[in-house]
Amino acid sequence: MVPSDDKRFREKISAIQDTMFVIGGKWKIPVILSIYSGNKRFNDILTSIPKITNRVLSKELKHLEENLLISRTIVSDYPVKIEYAITPYCLSIDKIAKPMEEWGKSHKKEIIKRQINNQKT
C-alpha cells in the first residue's frame, strides 16, 4: 500500500464502519422502514417484522434512538402507551438506503446469472 494513501484510506474505512455500526446488522433498516411505513407502537413494529423478537427489537429501538434516528414519546402513563416516530434527520439515510436497495436487487440477478453459467459447465 502506498503510504501517502494511508491516512485517507483509514478515514474512509472508519467512516464506512461508522455507518455500518449505526445502520448495519440484520434489523436496523427493517425497523426504520416499519416505523416509516406507519407503525408507531412497540407491538405493531414487533409483528410487522418477521422473525424479530421483543428483546432484539427493544435493543434496536434504543440503539436507533441514541443515534437520533427515531424518537420515543410517552403518550399516556396509564395504560402505558409509547409512540415511536422517525426523526427528520432519519430521512437522510434515504441517501444510502436507496443505493443499497438497488444494488441488492441487481446483485441478486448477478448471482443467479453466475449460477446458471455454472450449471452449463
Added chain:
Amino acid sequence: MVPSDDKRFREKISAIQDTMFVIGGKWKIPVILSIYSGNKRFNDILTSIPKITNRVLSKELKHLEENLLISRTIVSDYPVKIEYAITPYCLSIDKIAKPMEEWGKSHKKEIIKRQINNQKT
C-alpha cells in the same frame, strides 16, 4: 401498516438485507478497500487491516469471492503464491460506498453536536 404497501415493503427490506449480507459486517469493506488500494497477497492484506486475524480474513476473502467481488488467482505453485484482485463488477459497490462514507462522516458530526448540547443542559 397499510396492506397494499406490504409487498413492496418486504421487497425493499429484502433487497437491503441482501446488500447488508454481502458487504455488511466489520471487515468486508476494509478488505475490499485494501485490495483496491493495491494489496494482492494474503499477508499484505492481513497486515494492512488493523486487528483482523488470518482466520477471519480467510473467511471474508472466500465470502467476497463467492459474491464475485474479488478474484483469486494462483500465480505460482511452488512456492505457493496467490493474488487477489477486485473484479470489474466490484466497482459497482462504489455506488453505495460513497454515500455510506459521506453519511458516516456527517453522522459523526451530528452525534458530537448532540453531546455538546447535552453538556449544556
Added chain:
DNA sequence: CGGGATCCACAATGATACTG
C-alpha cells in the same frame, strides 16, 4: 402494553499451532 430479567444454545473470535 412495553418492555426488562433470566437462562440457555450456539455462533463468532482470539490465540496458538500446524500443514501443503
Added chain:
DNA sequence: CAGTATCATTGTGGATCCCG
C-alpha cells in the same frame, strides 16, 4: 506463503417469564 485445525472464551440471539 497461504491458509486450516483446535481449543478456550466471548458474544449474541432465541425462548420464556415477569413486572409496572
